[in-house]
Amino acid sequence: MTMPSPLPSVSQSPIGALAASKPLVEVDNLKVHFPVRKGVLFQRTVAHVKAVDGVSFSIRRGETLGLVGESGCGKTTIGRTILKLTEPSGGAIHFDGADIWDLGAVDTAAFRRRVQAVFQDPYSSLNPRMMVGDIVGEPLLVHGVNPIAADRAAAVRELLEVVGLSGAMAGRYPHEMSGGQRQRVGIARALALKPEFIVCDEAVSALDVSIQAQIIKLLEDLRDEYGLTYLFIGHDLSVVRHLCHRVAVMYLGKLVEISDSDTLFENPQHPYTKALLSAVPIPDPDVERTRPQQVITGEVPSPIDPPKGCVFHTRCPIAVDGCRQETPRLQQIEDEHWVACSEIHHEAQGTI
Amino acid sequence: MALLEVKGLGLEFSSPGGTVQAVNKISYDVEPGEIVAVVGESGSGKTAAALSILGLVPQPPGKIVAGEISFDGQNLLDLSEDEMRRIRGRRIAMVFQEPMTSLNPLLTIGRQLTEAMRLHLGLGKAAANDRAVELMNMVGISDPQRRLGQYPHHFSGGMRQRVMIAMVLSCEPELIIADEPTTALDVTIQAQILSLMQDLTEKLGVAMVIITHNLGVVARYADRVNVMYAGRIVEHGTAVELYRNPAHPYTIGLLNSVPRLDRPRGSPLEPIPGNPPDLTALGRGCAFMPRCRFATPACGEATPDLQDVGGSHVAACWELEKIRSGKAA
Numbered sequence: 001m002t003m004p005s006p007l008p009s010v011s012q013s014p015i016g017a018l019a020a021s022k023p024l025v026e027v028d029n030l031k032v033h034f035p036v037r038k039g040v041l042f043q044r045t046v047a048h049v050k051a052v053d054g055v056s057f058s059i060r061r062g063e064t065l066g067l068v069g070e071s072g073c074g075k076t077t078i079g080r081t082i083l084k085l086t087e088p089s090g091g092a093i094h095f096d097g098a099d100i101w102d103l104g105a106v107d108t109a110a111f112r113r114r115v116q117a118v119f120q121d122p123y124s125s126l127n128p129r130m131m132v133g134d135i136v137g138e139p140l141l142v143h144g145v146n147p148i149a150a151d152r153a154a155a156v157r158e159l160l161e162v163v164g165l166s167g168a169m170a171g172r173y174p175h176e177m178s179g180g181q182r183q184r185v186g187i188a189r190a191l192a193l194k195p196e197f198i199v200c201d202e203a204v205s206a207l208d209v210s211i212q213a214q215i216i217k218l219l220e221d222l223r224d225e226y227g228l229t230y231l232f233i234g235h236d237l238s239v240v241r242h243l244c245h246r247v248a249v250m251y252l253g254k255l256v257e258i259s260d261s262d263t264l265f266e267n268p269q270h271p272y273t274k275a276l277l278s279a280v281p282i283p284d285p286d287v288e289r290t291r292p293q294q295v296i297t298g299e300v301p302s303p304i305d306p307p308k309g310c311v312f313h314t315r316c317p318i319a320v321d322g323c324r325q326e327t328p329r330l331q332q333i334e335d336e337h338w339v340a341c342s343e344i345h346h347e348a349q350g351t352i
Numbered sequence: 353m354a355l356l357e358v359k360g361l362g363l364e365f366s367s368p369g370g371t372v373q374a375v376n377k378i379s380y381d382v383e384p385g386e387i388v389a390v391v392g393e394s395g396s397g398k399t400a401a402a403l404s405i406l407g408l409v410p411q412p413p414g415k416i417v418a419g420e421i422s423f424d425g426q427n428l429l430d431l432s433e434d435e436m437r438r439i440r441g442r443r444i445a446m447v448f449q450e451p452m453t454s455l456n457p458l459l460t461i462g463r464q465l466t467e468a469m470r471l472h473l474g475l476g477k478a479a480a481n482d483r484a485v486e487l488m489n490m491v492g493i494s495d496p497q498r499r500l501g502q503y504p505h506h507f508s509g510g511m512r513q514r515v516m517i518a519m520v521l522s523c524e525p526e527l528i529i530a531d532e533p534t535t536a537l538d539v540t541i542q543a544q545i546l547s548l549m550q551d552l553t554e555k556l557g558v559a560m561v562i563i564t565h566n567l568g569v570v571a572r573y574a575d576r577v578n579v580m581y582a583g584r585i586v587e588h589g590t591a592v593e594l595y596r597n598p599a600h601p602y603t604i605g606l607l608n609s610v611p612r613l614d615r616p617r618g619s620p621l622e623p624i625p626g627n628p629p630d631l632t633a634l635g636r637g638c639a640f641m642p643r644c645r646f647a648t649p650a651c652g653e654a655t656p657d658l659q660d661v662g663g664s665h666v667a668a669c670w671e672l673e674k675i676r677s678g679k680a681a
Contacts, residue, residue: 261617
């Protein structure tokens, strides 16, 4: 593999070293509420969709944080807010110590070089009228990194090789490529400006199984090679577990559990996390047919009018009266393990 | 006797780029009350094969070039469109992938749910309505009388898929073909829908063909599995045989390329290299050869047929012996 030269090469850091390092991204009590408008001429705001409602977490340098949850839980909105694409209604996001919603024009441009995104759908995230070389080279042009066309073409060739495509593909159009190849183009574009942090929003969800594994491996290799930090948004828990150091679970705009991967998957505490894990079928009939299944009933309530108290109480198998009144806060139950469930806390105290 | 027998089915599509061999001499059967899975990636021909059973492949550009589809002793390919219409929805029903697009947005749920019953079973308006209420209860939709008067946009994705299942069950079919029935749904809803379908097949004795790319779903629900690659069935067996002892390099590759929740974190993934082949330009050899780590030059000479690997388990590969001894070593 050829590397574009000046990206810093960092050896893979063990989790222990990560724990000590300073957060690269800090999300503090983030709220994103979208207005619901009604009326033809005079649009009144009649309600708010609470897409993200008071979420806090941080991502350390070199770490991959997984963000999981079902459609509509707010995970993509969080990704977009960190990318400075959606404005928060409350709370703050710091990147490398600076509030990203408080940057001037020059600092914003620098921020946009350091933070990139890889999107879910490799069919709609590439402009069908642009050649692959122009797609990957565009960030270099916009940010004035390689203003000379010949230099840019050389950089693009190198980037394509880094993601496992041949440099000759620069002359192709997206429709001439398969889904996996297009996703590699999307990744090459994200790498062009040598970012430190990449938001991967369902980056492998649209791909076929055998191709998905190729892209997961590529993301891992790039992370180790360049010391990248990822926010990996996904709904496939087996993929998230494979790739992430820590995982945050969201439900209806709130964080319900966050922990290092091993603990979360071996010892999930929140009833929603448990239900999610039990719903993922394991590709092995011997395991699958003997495993107890916990199918939770009902569907996710509307984020316009979320349930009072704990947002999960309408579907929770262990909910008690108190859950309908009081909103549980995240509580630390182990070193790296935080859970927002009042019943768990009592249970833990009772048994230990 | 098997309820459904697909024998040597071949389906081609003509396209400006050449003739696409979407389905290439596939054979499988489904017994009454059984769940059979068809697994494969996009373009492997799994959906095209299912659509041919129902006579839903547009012809042209599609053309069934070989084979027979025998349902309850009758070759479906010989039937006229009128005769086919009496079977479709009545004796064989289909659940589609997209609950968002397979309901008509302009008609009430009740109207859509009762249509098939009035048409196929000749029920009157009131009788069909009563039956619809019963079906809505069966698939777990509360307050059915009110919900029947609503439109699809009032329903969430999971609820629409329940409506689709109610619709499919309405005429008590003998066979349900489910094409990626849960792919568009969230995992907790997926688990609900699949358990519902499994309960109903058990209770009503309906056979089901489930088409999916999700190996976990197959392991949980299917009795027998067909693995498709480039239009052919490359491996077939019971779910237990196939997962315990995958024989075809493609199946082995698929199983090694999915991360599993029950394995230690950090177990390495082994992706299958390369991309699926161009179906307009298949050579005479094995279609998987360019991506296969066991391939020998001989694999490029001719396409392997399905061979016994023990029990009801068959696989189409020239190097089965070598792979088996390699795994044992």
